Amino acid sequence: MRPIVLPSNRPAERFYRGGARISAFRGEDSDAPREPEDWIASTTTVNGEPDVGLTTLPDGRILRDAIEHDPVTWLGADHVARWGADTRLLVKLLDAGQRLPVHAHPHDDFAATHLGRAHGKAEAWYILQGGTVHIGLRQDVEAADLAALVERQDATTLLGLLHEVEVAAGDVVWVPPGELHAIGAGVLLLELQQPEDLSILLEWGDFAIDGAAVGHLGLGFDRALAAVTTTARSATELAALVSTAPGSGSAFPSAADEYFRLERVPARAAAIVDRGFAVVIVSAGVVAVDGKTHPAGTTLLVPDAAGALDVRGDGELLVARPPAP
Structure with a gap:
């Protein structure tokens, strides 16, 4: 198997505006005003929807089905031995065309106990175009x-x-489960998260969503808000949440490792991307991956069976992976 180039996969009519920066980054023509998220290599659906959000492969198969049919080829034997066909990962490009609402996401135990879900929703962001964040x-x-x-x-x-x-571009933001946050208008980011679409909304007045009805995940706000962290973050703790990624190697703080991993790979001459299931984004320049040249904005799905990847060119890759098994 070889790395697979994926077109954008944008659920339509999301509750907030955005999408133009994704189109510019990817070199696409879409100008839909409410397509602010590109769900890359997604085996996850929009909350409450049976199919919306799932990635379709170029050969017409649904990625989720392909992985369930042959998980070792896609995910590797060690991953499958621990987690089965669960990819443990959702990757998104997100363009905040307006400030997002103040919200939080539940942790694993809360999601399992109250929602019957396999995961909560930890997330972390790699900033592609900067602005203001609230966390x-x-x-x-x-x-x-x-x-x-x-x-x-x-x-x-x-x-x-x-x-x-x-x-600014190159900064990272770690958002543990329960942490209140909001992304400011104008920010473009790459988001890694657990593969769920679970948000507890604390505001919704300026957004196209009935937050009073759905903002509490069907639990009522008394119960849903119990998943929200209500203690302050000191300056030291804030510095652990918002930092600048190293120029190469692991981009996220170690606290994120149990949920997902992101590696920054400069490709000024030659480099190797280690074997393993991954989503690879060409974040800058022009890069050849296993002999095929890709411009900035390209996203690649890499099955474990593809092996290690030879990388050459003048640019940079961001390599998103599930947690190490």
């Missing part, structure tokens, strides 16, 4: 006070509770 509380908040802000839909106060941080 982590500046002060402790009582659960009752947080619930009152949600009930009043006091978006200004909710946003003001969070640290506001300017990020």
